[in-house]
Amino acid sequence: MNDRNDILVALAGQQNAGKSTLFNVLTGARQHVANYPGVTVDKKYGQYSDAEGVVRTVDLPGTYSLTSFSLEERVAREFLLQERPDVTVNVVDASNLRRALHLTLQILEMELPVVLALNMMDVAEGRGLRIDQEALAERLGLPVVRTVGRKGEGREPLRAAIRALARSGERQPARVSVDYGPLDPDIQVLTSAIAAAPELAGIPSRWLALKLLDDDTQAAQLTAERLDATHTETLLQEAAHRRATFEQEYGLDVSDHLVSCRERTVGRLLDGVLVGREGNRPTLTERIDCVILNRAAAPVFLVLTVFLIYQIAIVWGYELTTYTWPFLARARELIAGLLPAAGFLVDPYTRDIGLWLVDSANTLLNYVPIFLILFALIAMLEDSGYMARIAFILDKVLHRFGLHGQSTLPLILGGVFAGGCAVPGVMATKGIPDHRARMATILTVPFMNCLAKVPLYTLLLGIFFVEDKSLMMFYISTMTIIFALLVSKLLTKTVLRGHETSPFVMELPTYHLPTVSGVLRRAFERTWVYVKKVGTIVVAVAVVVFTLLQFPGISDERLADYEQRGRAAVTAFQQAMAGNAYREVATAANITSLLNVYNDYKRAKLNAKGADASSAVDAHFARLNPDFLPLISPPRGDKDARQASRALRDMDSARKTLRREMKEERITNSLLGMIGRGMEPVTQFAGFDWKINVALLSSFAARESSVATLGVLFQQDADQNATLEARMGAETRAAGATALLGTSIILFFALYPPCLATTVMVKVQTGSYKWMIFSIVFPTLLGLGVASAVYSIGLATGTSGIEMMSWTYFSALALLLTLGLFGGRDGRARHPVLESPADGGLRA
Structure with a gap:
């Protein structure tokens, strides 16, 4: 194939013109998504082949013009200017042709070879519009192709027009020229x-x-x-x-003059070319909007839509993990089998770090069903046209605090209702067009009540707020959105003040029925971006966290003590096996292997679903370890096997106790534990001791680990069977703690930095380690400051925990209302643009 026949094609067009759908039709599955250098705007590129060569295709960001007001406009313009593609396909919404041709004229002024794709022709014809395609092509002096991207219509004529124009090599100005x-x-x-x-x-x-x-x-x-x-x-x-x-x-601004001249040129181009429908009968979109955007009904539809997204993606989607997790668990078992075998007390380092990395990856991969559903629903909202209406409805309120109407969905997914997840919330900020508002949303989504925060809240309420549990749950479930709005206002007035903002131009496009192929393609595409980008970074960060938890480790003296206790457990087992028919199986050389097989068998039986699967597990272990099987699954009537199994169970219990104690001591003496102790001079003002510090630090890896770590640190005695609430409550109260400490921890946890997966997603979405670090440091200082102030004031005044929580809550609410009512707007111009009527004009 001759390289001279390989060409570069750019697809340019306004938002909601179906440009990305047409790009998918052209390139099929041979496409990739990345970021333009130095920015976070999506760069979507693909290719296809025709009889003459390869056609490399780039889908430029959707933009209304080629000015420099927004990041998307600059990215699209710079690509056209610097790359000078062989052909630029200008994708226009045929049902809004008058508005779309403004961009066409600007592209032509850049002296680029252009093919005009009249997309969404089915919508235009359904509205009674008729377009004389040949006359339009004659007046513009460029090829005009009819397409319906969502149905795949017009692909071959468009490909033919692209190749023909590229073959001609024509780069002269088009026939039409704007008279200024x-x-x-x-x-x-x-x-x-x-x-x-x-x-x-x-x-x-x-x-x-x-x-x-x-x-x-x-x-x-x-x-x-x-x-x-x-x-x-x-x-x-x-x-x-x-x-x-x-x-x-x-007496006229140059910008306004240029726009008005282009509008007159468009009018002349369309005179006799575009014929509108007869009469003033409203379109289907206009009739739907009369209901959907009704002042009273709009909030109802919005809440219902958001609730359904949350319910389907987060709640029901999480249920699907019960089906996908066994696959991840089996993969873990497979990898564990390839790693060095576990030791009696201490595992080989490669096994420890290998399983740690697998568990870190599985934590992320377990969210894949949620993301697939979430991104499919978002694609449906985008393609249907309702996503733009969500932003339009809420922008007036949210942008008073530096946010955007499209910040709604990320905040909901993050956990406005307790139980969301910040990872998909941060990912959903991709579509926010205003850069400053997008950054503010990314940095405030982690304040929401994700599902992983709930266990710690439940623990603290069970210890300190038994009688006030309902009131505290109300405070917890609503104060995070208050904090998020206040923090957003603070950030946009300080660190984000110099960040780029753009005029808020809101288009309410025609309603469409999403296509199954388009929705599925975007869902899988966005999920793969998550797996690929986040997975690689998480593995790297997980190594750092693992090191902080493992080193310097247990001293030789303490290790010798644990080994002596381990030998005592083995001796007790061997004494119990004296005179047993299976004593030759359980020799000292086989004990570690026997225990490992015993635990593998128990896990496999636990994961087996149904009698057939359980029988398959027995058959599998019978083939692999026929000598061990009677001890781990004693046959009926075999007394020696049952006695050996009980002795094995006791030794396994002693081994687990020793390993758990070693883990506790390792955490206590680890770098992370030392950091926790070193933080006590600062955190004491919030009432935190080193155990709480370590628990909060460990929850950076995963929020759920805060309770797990507390469970390790507040160990129960061997002869007790108390809950963590009872153990932790008894110890903290013995140390003089009151409900004021519970309030302090809850406030800090509400403002706590995002977890590992979320901070990685902050890096992915911002493209900056600086903002990743800021997303950790700023909430830490803010949370610690609020918690310290509340605890210290409550301690000095003798105020109870529930009273201090009430004071904090209503003070924040009063500040929020004051800023909302009298704080003014954030300075961003707001220009809602509604759907164009049949004659192509705009109505605001």
């Missing part, structure tokens, strides 16, 4: 000056002149990069002078 009236002389002067500068070769002269007259900062920067300082200053001053003269003479 009194501004044209100024454009000509600047165009000539730009064309005369050899350093600016390759940049469309007329396009750059327009951008400089429009005071485009990115265009000015591009000029400065190519020209020396003197020539740059001369050119920019000339553009500024002509812009000021025009605006003073005509």
Whole structure:
């Protein structure tokens, strides 16, 4: 194949024009998703082959124009300007043709070969619109192809038009040209000056002149990069002078003039080409919006939609993990079988770290069913057109606190209702167009009540707030959204103040029925991105956490003591086996292997579902370990086997006790444990001792581990059978702790940094380790500050825990209402754009 026949094609178009769907139709499964260098905007690229070569295809971010107001606009414009694709496919919504052609004219001004794809023609025809395709192609001077992306219609004609245009190599300006009236002389002067500068070769002269007259900062920067300082200053001053003269003479902003001239050009292009439906009968979309966006009904539909997403993806999706987890568990057993065998008390290092990494990966992979369902539902909302309406409904409230209407779904998924998960919440921020609001959402989603926080809350309520449990649950379940909004306001006024924001342009597209293929493709695609990106980083971070928990380890003296107790357990077992028919099986050399097989068998029987699976486990172990099987599963009537099995069970129990005690001591003396002790001079103001510090630090790996760690640290005696609530409650109360400590821990945990998986997702979504570290450090300082203030004030004033929680809650609520009512907006312009009526105009 000749490389000269390989071409680069870019798909450009406005949001909701079906561009990504058409991209999928063109490229099929041969596509990849990455980020543009230095930004977090999706870069979707793929390829297909025709008779003449390979067609590399890039799906540019959806954008309404090629200005530099938003990140998406700049990314799309810079790609077209720098890569100069062989063909640019301008995908337009045929039912909103008047608005779409504004972008077409701007692409043509960049002197690029363009194919116009009239997409969603079925929608246009369903609304009674008729488009003279040949006349439009004649007036524009470029190929026009009819497509219906969601049905796969028009793929071959579009491919043929792309190849034909690329073969011609035509890069001359298109036939249509915008008449900018009194501004044209100024454009000509600047165009000539730009064309005369050899350093600016390759940049469309007329396009750059327009951008400089429009005071485009990115265009000015591009000029400065190519020209020396003197020539740059001369050119920019000339553009500024002509812009000021025009605006003073005509009393009209240059940007507004350019838009109005393009609108007149579009009107002339469509005169006689676009014929609207007769009468003023409202469309189906307009009739649905009369109900969905009704002032009274809109909140009801919104709450119902959000609840269904949460219920289906998080609640029901989590139920699916009962079916997928056995596969992960079997994979773990398989890997465990390949690793060195477990020792009697101490396992080989490779086994420890290997299983630690497998468990870390399984924790993430266990969320895959949830993500598949979640991303499928999000795709359905996007394709149907309702996602834009969610943002429109809530933006007015949320953006007072620096958030965005599309922040709603991430916050819900994070756990506005107790039981969400911050990982999918952070992932769902991808679609927020406003960069500052997106960053604020990413940093506040972890404040929500994820499912993994619930065990610790339940434990603390059972210890300190037995009589006030209902009131405390109300506080816990609602205070996180209060904290999130307040923190978002704080961040947007401080560290995010200089971050880019953009005018809020909201389009309410026509309603569509999502296609099964489109929904499934995006669901699997986004889930794979999660598995690929997050998995690699989590494995690296898990190694660090493992090291902090394992080293420096147990001293030689303490290890010798544990080994002596282990030998005593083995001796007791051997004495119990004296005179037993199976004593030759349970020799000293076989004891560790026997115990390992015993535990493998118990796990396999526990995971077996049904009588057939249980029998299969027996048959499997009978083949692998026929000598051990009578001891681990004694036959009926065999007294010696039953006696040996009881002795084996007692030795296994003693071994587990020793291993658990060693684990506790290892954690206590580990680097993480020493950090916990070293933190006591600071955390004492919040009432935390080293055990609570270690539990909170260990929960960074996974929230659930906070309770598990407390269970290890507050061990029960061998002759007790008390719950963790009873053991921890008795010890903390003996140390003088009250419900005030419970309040302090709850407040800190509510503001605590995100877990390991979430911090990794913060890195993935922001593309920055700086923000990953900030997402850990800032909540830690904030949570510790709030917890210390509440505990210290309560201790000094003699206020009870429930009273301090009430004071904290209502103080935060009062501050929230004050900022919401009198704090003003965040400065972002809000421009909702509703669906265009049949004649192509806009109504706001």
